[in-house]
Amino acid sequence: MPFAPEKIRNVAFVGHRGSGKTSLAEALLFQAGAVTRLGSVADGSTVSDHDDDEKRRTMSISGSLLHAEHEGHKLNIFDAPGDPSFVADALGALRVVEGALFTVSGVTGVEVMTSRLWRRCDELEQSRVVFINHLDRDRADFAAALESIQQQLSPRCVAIAIPIGSEKDFRGVVDVLHMVAYEDAGDGSREAEPGPIPADMVDEAATWRERLVEAVVEVSDDLTVKYLDGEEITADELREALHAEVLRGELFPVACGSATKNEGTHALLDLIVEGVPAPSENFIAARAGDEDVVLSASESSTAVYAFKTVADAHVGRINFVRVFSGTLHADVQLVNGRTGTKERIGQVLEVQGKEHHPVSELGPGDIGAVPKLKDVLAGDVLAERAMIVQGAPLPAPIVSVAVEPKVRGEDEKMATALRRLAEEDPTLRVSRDERTSELLVSGLSQMHIEVTVERVKRRFGVEIVTHPPRVPYFEAIRKKTRAHARYKKQTGGRGQFGDCHIEVEPLPAHEGYEFIDKIVGGVIPQGFRPAVDKGIQETMHAGDLAGYPVIGVRVTLVDGSYHSVDSSEMAFRIAGSMAFKKAYSEADPVLLEPIMSVEITSPSETVGDVIGDLNSRRGRPLGMDPVGTNTVIRAEVPMSEMLSYAPDLTSLTGGRGDYAMSLARYEEVPAHVSQRLIADLQREREAAKA
DSSP states (O other): OOOOGGGEEEEEEEESTTSSHHHHHHHHHHHHTSSSSOOOTTTTOOSSOOSHHHHHHTSOOSOEEEEEEETTEEEEEEEOOOSGGGHHHHHHHHTTOSEEEEEEETTTBSOHHHHHHHHHHHHHTOEEEEEEEOTTSTTOOHHHHHHHHHHHTOTTEEESEEEESOGGGOOEEEETTTTEEEEOOSSSOOOOOOBOOOGGGHHHHHHHHHHHHHHHHHTOHHHHHHHHTTOOOOHHHHHHHHHHHHHTTSOEEEEEOBTTTTBSHHHHHHHHHHHSOOGGGOEEEEEETTEEEEEETTOOSOEEEEEEEEEETTTEEEEEEEEEESOEESSEEEEETTTOOEEEEOOEEEEETTEEEEESEEOTTOEEEEEOOSSOOTTOEEESSOOBOOOOOOOOOOEEEEEEESSTTOHHHHHHHHHHHHHHOTTOEEEEOTTTOOEEEEESSHHHHHHHHHHHHHHHOOOEEEEOOOOOOEEEOOSOEEEEEEEEEOOSSSOEEEEEEEEEEEOGGGOOEEEEEOOOTTSSOGGGHHHHHHHHHHHTTSOTTTSOOBOSEEEEEEEEEOOTTTBOHHHHHHHHHHHHHHHHHTSOOEEEEEEEEEEEEEEGGGHHHHHHHHHHTTOEEEEEEEETTEEEEEEEEEGGGSTTHHHHHHHHHTTOOEEEEEEEEEEEOOHHHHHHHHHHHHHHHHHHHO
């Protein structure tokens, strides 16, 4: 039988890379009895990090779905990656859970990714709890970590557990909500049942308990009156009030412990059950045609939301789904709100890391998976009638590389593999540059691209070679010129004859192309004039300056002559091409480069370094706007100077900088840069001929 929605807790584990999310998830599974041994990230033995890439890099790359049972409740845990390169899974998971559990290292405190995801939870009005991890490590400081949480995340973060001992002497936690202690057994076993608080910590625990009570009653009208009247607040009253305040986003409980030593996990399991809202307390806004719809666990009609897609070379797609309302059974048909088509649910799965177990159904509020759906992507809703739910906004890709298969002839196989991975990761973009004919892969970082290339090889058997994409330069002219060309060829029979005079001049802003026919008196018959235009346009595909397309030119056909027998469309097409080449060489040709509009978010203390770096890239800062502790810098920078910007910005800002860019316009390349580009291109062509 499926769990009732009030007995389910859906939690996403989020936070900065290295803060211990995967180790904590593993410890909770172990403590709850879902696994028989405590796995290790370093050993590659955790349930979450089962992918070869993750084991080799000792980091989460894809989100993993896990489940456990505690005190009669089912806990669905989504272990999300903490590296910003793979943030899509974290953002997608926040759409389908009632609570987010933030892990914070007791050594380093709040880090960049933690702050970013916290802000996203603010936007979503998401319930949150926090776990201070790594308290057994050197330089771990619970008080300092809690202070950084309250300063950088929210002053409404309140401790519900405190450590027993510190660093190497850390041996357990005191749960100040229930006023019990969990001390380390020292043998690597599951955490023992709660016991009395150590005598030397009774006063300290009472102080922290009083702080918790004050924080809870401050936002509870009923308890405020009772507290001011000097009446005792019972544990049940405190627990119920805390749950309501977590649901409303008025308080954020902070637990603590050491995931790798399985310390503090029992209290955390209790906190998840008692503090995190149940699906029965959640409502989802949807849109069915022109109608606004509210989905809830109490509704009988089935509606499920696909929040993650896994591409498998053999099985095909596996979609992770959250049941927003109704019950999901096998062998039913539901409508995809995005496509309007019906999808048959062939099988329903319960997921534990890489293990998938068929189940008869998923009840309202539950999370599982469905394999082999035809056309379902992350963000789609499957329901009894077509509807949509607004998905999580995702960051745009900022790093691009050109790709080609290492083995000739595997282009289609490579493209198919990349498309499959792009279905799995919505922040990965695969596109064809029409200008350069290159296949481009775009992602959030260089690591993002590297992992994609490795996955294509491992999953689909295709080795990929990457190189920087070609910058799509154009060529243009700066002055008006006139040229004459005559094409004449006699081969013994009918010959070829075409003769034309043209004028070329630049168009404003170097944009567009115009052909003007000013022939009078029939010196060139009407039927041959379009051939002149065609010959010119074909020649413009590759200018003589550097081989790039020519734009921003007006061509006027002013004179010419023809032969009644030997003239043809081909002859005038060649004559037009010859005339344009002559005119172009004398019209002061120049290179045009794409100028990007760039918006950079930098910590305020590194703004000077960022602007100095932009200046070195021929950038033009346009303005700055303070946003909290950050500054948004607006600038225009040539695309050629931004191809390797991501790692440089990371270095300048300590990993706390972001940027986005879009094409603003094309501008003339400065003479000294143009000479270097043309020389480099010439060397490449000579090397290719050798």
